[in-house]
Structure formats: C-alpha cells, structure tokens
Amino acid sequence: MTDVGWERELAELRERQRAAEAMGGPDKVRIQHSKGKLTVRERIAGLLDPASFREIGSIAGSGSYASDGTLTGFSPSNLLFGRGRIDGRRVVISGDDFTVRGGAADASIHEKLNQAEQMANELRLPHIRLLDGSGGGGSVKTLETSGYTYVPAIPGWNWAVENLATVPVVSLGLGPIAGLGAVRLVTSHYALLLREQGQMFAAGPAIVSVLGKAVTKEELGGAEMHARSGSIDDIAENEEDAFAKARRFLSYLPSSIDSLSSRTPTDDPTDRAEPWLDSVVPRNRRHVYKMRRILEAVLDAGSFFEMGRNWGRSAITGLARLDGWPVAVIASDPTIYGGAWTADTGQKLVRFVDLAETFHLPVVHLVDIPGLMVGIAAEQAGTVRSGARALASVYQATVPWCTIIVRKAFGVAGAATANHTRFRYRYAWPSGDWGSLPVEGGIEAAYKAQLEAASDPDRLREEIEERLNRARSPFLTAEKFLVEEIIAPRETRSLLCEFANLAAPLRRSGRSAFGCRP
Amino acid sequence: MPVQIVKSAIAGVIAHVAVVEGERVSREQAVMMIEIMKMEIAAEAPADGCVRSLFKRPGDTVEEGQPLFSLET
Numbered sequence: 001m002t003d004v005g006w007e008r009e010l011a012e013l014r015e016r017q018r019a020a021e022a023m024g025g026p027d028k029v030r031i032q033h034s035k036g037k038l039t040v041r042e043r044i045a046g047l048l049d050p051a052s053f054r055e056i057g058s059i060a061g062s063g064s065y066a067s068d069g070t071l072t073g074f075s076p077s078n079l080l081f082g083r084g085r086i087d088g089r090r091v092v093i094s095g096d097d098f099t100v101r102g103g104a105a106d107a108s109i110h111e112k113l114n115q116a117e118q119m120a121n122e123l124r125l126p127h128i129r130l131l132d133g134s135g136g137g138g139s140v141k142t143l144e145t146s147g148y149t150y151v152p153a154i155p156g157w158n159w160a161v162e163n164l165a166t167v168p169v170v171s172l173g174l175g176p177i178a179g180l181g182a183v184r185l186v187t188s189h190y191a192l193l194l195r196e197q198g199q200m201f202a203a204g205p206a207i208v209s210v211l212g213k214a215v216t217k218e219e220l221g222g223a224e225m226h227a228r229s230g231s232i233d234d235i236a237e238n239e240e241d242a243f244a245k246a247r248r249f250l251s252y253l254p255s256s257i258d259s260l261s262s263r264t265p266t267d268d269p270t271d272r273a274e275p276w277l278d279s280v281v282p283r284n285r286r287h288v289y290k291m292r293r294i295l296e297a298v299l300d301a302g303s304f305f306e307m308g309r310n311w312g313r314s315a316i317t318g319l320a321r322l323d324g325w326p327v328a329v330i331a332s333d334p335t336i337y338g339g340a341w342t343a344d345t346g347q348k349l350v351r352f353v354d355l356a357e358t359f360h361l362p363v364v365h366l367v368d369i370p371g372l373m374v375g376i377a378a379e380q381a382g383t384v385r386s387g388a389r390a391l392a393s394v395y396q397a398t399v400p401w402c403t404i405i406v407r408k409a410f411g412v413a414g415a416a417t418a419n420h421t422r423f424r425y426r427y428a429w430p431s432g433d434w435g436s437l438p439v440e441g442g443i444e445a446a447y448k449a450q451l452e453a454a455s456d457p458d459r460l461r462e463e464i465e466e467r468l469n470r471a472r473s474p475f476l477t478a479e480k481f482l483v484e485e486i487i488a489p490r491e492t493r494s495l496l497c498e499f500a501n502l503a504a505p506l507r508r509s510g511r512s513a514f515g516c517r518p
Numbered sequence: 519m520p521v522q523i524v525k526s527a528i529a530g531v532i533a534h535v536a537v538v539e540g541e542r543v544s545r546e547q548a549v550m551m552i553e554i555m556k557m558e559i560a561a562e563a564p565a566d567g568c569v570r571s572l573f574k575r576p577g578d579t580v581e582e583g584q585p586l587f588s589l590e591t
Binding site for chain 1: 559
C-alpha cells in the first residue's frame with residue numbers, strides 16, 4: 001500500500017485559507033473601500049509591524065457542502081484575532097470584519113472572542129480591538145433559526161473585565177458600533193472613534209426612530225459627541241491616525257501589570273529651563289494662562305499624549321515622559337471654570353488615576369484648582385460625589401506622586417493635589433495661592449453680619465480683603481513649613497526629571513489593590 | 519470664504535466684548551471675556567479672520583456650547 005501523504009488535505013487547507021482571506025467577497029470588499037474604509041485585514045497590516053500577524057482560528061467560519069461532502073462555499077467568521085508586534089513588542093489583536101454580515105457578532109463564533117481576551121490575559125499581552133460592527137445578539141430573526149431564546153451572557157466578558165486590571169486594552173471604533181460592540185469599545189484603557197466613520201450607541205437609529213425620535217448615526221453616536229460625553233478618550237482623523245494613536249498610547253505602558261514601562265532615550269536636557277515660565281501666571285488673579293504650553297515646557301519635548309481632551313476639561317490628563325521615563329500627568333486648565341472640578345472632571349480623574357495605579361506610572365500633578373465647581377448646575381450634576389470619588393482615587397494611589405502647585409489650591413479639590421499623609425513630594429510656584437476658601441468668594445459669608453451693619457459695605461469689604469490678602473503670601477506658608485519648597489517656575493523641569501529618576505526604582509510590578517473599571 | 523461659528527467653552531456672564539463687528543482679529547486674540555468663578559476667561563478667535571457677527575453683549579449669560587460670534591476665515 002502506497003502512502004500518498006496529505007497533499008489533498010493540504011490543498012483543501014489552502015483553499016479554505018484563500019476563502020477566509022477573501023473575507024465577505026470582492027463585492028463586499030468593494031463596498032467597504034467605497035465608504036473610505038479599510039478591510040479588517042488591511043487594518044491589521046496597517047497597525048502591526050510588517051509580516052508579524054500570527055492568526056488564530058484563520059479558517060473558522062461556516063462552510064457549505066455538496067451531498068458527497070465536498071466543500072462548495074465558505075463564509076469566514078467575522079471576528080479575526082491573533083498575535084503580532086507593535087514597535088517590536090508582542091500584542092494581541094482582534095478585529096471585526098464588516099464585509100461579513102456587517103460585523104454582526106452572531107457571525108463571529110463567540111469562542112473566538114473569548115479566546116482573544118483570554119490569550120491577552122494569560123500571555124500578559126496588550127489587547128487591541130478593531131471594532132466595526134453591530135451588537136451581540138444579532139437580530140430578532142435569530143429566534144426563527146434557533147427556535148428558543150436565552151438569558152443574555154457575554155462570552156469572554158470575565159476576561160474582558162479582568163484584562164482591565166491586567167493588560168493595556170485599546171479599542172479603535174472604526175465604523176458604526178452598537179450594543180455589545182459599543183460596550184467592548186468603552187471597556188478599555190484607551191478608546192477612540194474615527195471622525196465621521198465611527199459611531200457608537202446602545203442601539204442604532206433604526207431602533208431609536210421606532211421609539212419616536214428620528215436621528216442620524218452621527219447625531220446619535222458620532223465621535224465629536226462621544227468625545228464630549230466622555231465615552232471615548234480621543235478622536236482619530238483617519239485610520240492611519242487611529243493606528244498611530246494606538247501605537248503611541250501603548251509606548252508609555254508596560255505589556256502587563258507584571259512588568260514596568262521602559263525608558264526611552266531623549267535628547268531633551270533635564271536642565272532645560274524656560275525663562276518665560278517665571279512670568280506665565282498673571283499677577284491679576286482674575287486672569288488665566290495656558291497650561292498646555294507649560295506642559296510642553298516642562299515635559300520631555302513632544303512627549304505629551306493627551307487623553308480625554310474634550311470632557312472633564314478643567315483637568316488635562318495624559319501620558320508623557322520625563323528624562324525618558326513614562327509618567328502620568330494631571331494638570332489644571334484655568335481657562336475652563338478657572339480649573340474648578342466639574343462632575344465630569346471628577347469622573348475623568350478617577351479613571352486616569354486608576355490607569356496610573358494599575359500600570360505603575362508615577363504621577364505628576366500641576367495644580368491650579370479653586371475648588372469644586374459651585375452653583376445649581378454643578379450640584380444637579382453630582383459634582384460633590386464625583387469630586388469625592390476623585391479625592392478617594394488620589395488617596396488610594398500608591399504610585400510615586402509629585403505635585404507642583406502653580407497657582408490655586410483651595411478647598412476639598414485643592415486637598416486632592418496629593419495624599420497628604422504620604423511624603424509630600426511637592427513644590428509651589430511663587431504664584432501659589434491656597435486655603436480652605438478663596439478670599440474673593442468667602443468674605444460675604446464670613447463677614448455677613450458686619451457687612452450688613454456697615455454704613456458703607458463696599459468699603460468695609462475692600463478693607464477686609466486687603467487685610468486678608470496680607471496673610472496670603474506663600475512665603476508665610478513656607479515659613480511655617482506648610483508648603484515644603486517655593487521654586488522659580490523655570491526650575492520645574494529639572495525638578496520633575498529628578499523626581500522621575502527617583503521614582504523609577506520605586507515602581508513595583510504586580511496587581512494593584514483594585515482594577516480599572518470602564 | 520468659510521464662516522465659523524465660535525461656541526462658548528464654558529458657562530458664565532459676558533464681562534466684556536473686545537471687538538466690533540467687521541473687525542479683523544488674529545488667532546488666539548480675545549474676542550469676548552466671560553466671567554465665571556470670579557475669573558475672566560477669554561473666548562478667543564480660533565484662526566485669523568474677520569468677526570462677522572457678535573451674538574452676545576456684555577451682561578448676557580452664556581451656556582456651554584452656545585454661539586458667541588461668527589468668524590470669517
């Protein structure tokens with residue numbers, strides 16, 4: 001008997017691989033391109049290092065057969081996943097294939113979704129999800145084919161949640177995403193939507209219009225809107241921009257909680273001192289300045305990667321480098337409500353501090369906080385609870401923490417500059433202005449009786465203000481050692497670089513006391 | 519020439535309007551000052567251009583996202 005080997009099977013394997021690589025077929029691929037979108041395979045190739053994709057489940061899908069068992073057609077699963085490399089580091093990547101049933105998750109083979117998440121977790125590799133599809137349950141038509149229904153459960157969701165506490169998770173919303181896809185997008189450390197191509201919603205316009213409101217996809221879940229709602233961290237201008245942002249975000253992080261992020265060589269001298277910093281904060285306390293310019297001046301040149309710019313805007317958050325070491329940066333933006341914490345600012349800070357804690361990034365906080373935002377609208381928005389949650393996240397953080405008080409630090413939000421029970425790694429600029437309540441806002445309340453009784457209340461108010469302002473000098477606070485050091489603003493960069501170098505060996509890999517939530 | 523509607527980044531009260539309709543402005547020039555939290559915060563021109571219309575006057579309240587002025591760029 002002659003052993004003919006496995007040529008026939010190898011030929012069938014190649015045939016099945018070719019069919020899978022064709023995705024939804026030439027017509028569907030053409031439609032995808034005509035919308036200005038890349039196919040999932042082009043996206044994977046565009047994001048990963050060249051030729052680094054190792055696909056898993058490449059021939060999973062749905063075959064059709066002749067009566068003799070011969071394969072007559074094949075529709076691949078519309079969820080692809082595997083391993084690859086980004087900037088030489090291994091990652092897990094998964095992507096929806098919109099050319100097969102519009103990316104609907106019921107055509108994906110659920111176990112692939114589960115395995116992608118589990119592989120990222122067990123191999124301790126970052127996971128990048130390329131999302132372009134609909135929900136998890138398909139449509140109500142499924143009832144006709146299955147003949148039964150079920151209590152919903154999401155395959156692999158235990159891993160998706162666990163991954164938030166274990167490995168960096170990035171989701172790129174590259175098309176319309178509804179239901180489960182939407183939840184997968186936001187269950188990430190960094191999520192973005194593609195401008196005009198990516199939309200996200202619990203249910204799309206067809207369902208929303210049945211409920212009485214006709215809306216477009218863009219109105220219901222466009223990138224601009226969700227960047228403001230805080231559901232995403234960023235907007236990408238095109239697919240290449242989305243890939244670049246994903247690569248850049250990952251460059252600041254370790255591959256998992258079990259390692260530490262790497263230092264990058266830098267040409268930016270640690271003693272670079274920008275003299276204009278000494279006069280950037282206006283003497284007039286009613287006037288503001290641009291914090292982002294200060295960040296550019298004190299962080300490694302070009303290293304600041306802002307996240308969540310369009311929501312919680314009174315705090316700027318992002319990743320950066322100091323003498324090459326990755327750090328998490330929080331900085332007040334006085335042009336937004338003077339830097340006062342709004343309700344969404346509190347939510348943004350919780351999420352950001354949790355990210356730093358989970359991946360062992362030292363935190364640098366540049367402070368100009370007049371307090372929690374006040375007023376009816378602020379109270380209705382739940383500012384106090386949100387601010388308290390942010391304060392709790394600051395006090396729970398154990399990563400090295402350095403505070404620079406640029407100007408104001410008042411009230412509860414001002415006290416969230418750092419956990420005061422830790423060693424106070426803190427510097428203040430001469431523009432420092434702090435206390436339990438700003439003088440401007442507090443006189444009316446504290447001297448109410450005297451002002452009411454005065455014949456000239458305006459004059460009395462001015463007299464009181466002048467008296468109180470004399471006690472406001474930061475030097476008097478430093479004299480009592482209630483602030484540790486007052487520095488020339490131009491020295492900030494060198495002191496922050498010194499902090500980053502001191503903090504680097506203090507970072508500890510491993511699991512933090514609690515993980516991130518979406 | 520494209521006209522851009524510049525919206526308010528914050529809620530507050532218009533303290534001061536620094537230009538008149540038809541005036542040319544340069545990028546980052548303050549067009550209006552908005553008072554909130556005892557501070558005056560500038561609503562700036564996002565680009566060089568000509569202020570076509572002013573939608574707010576001193577003393578007006580403004581909500582986040584409301585139009586402040588139009589800019590022909």
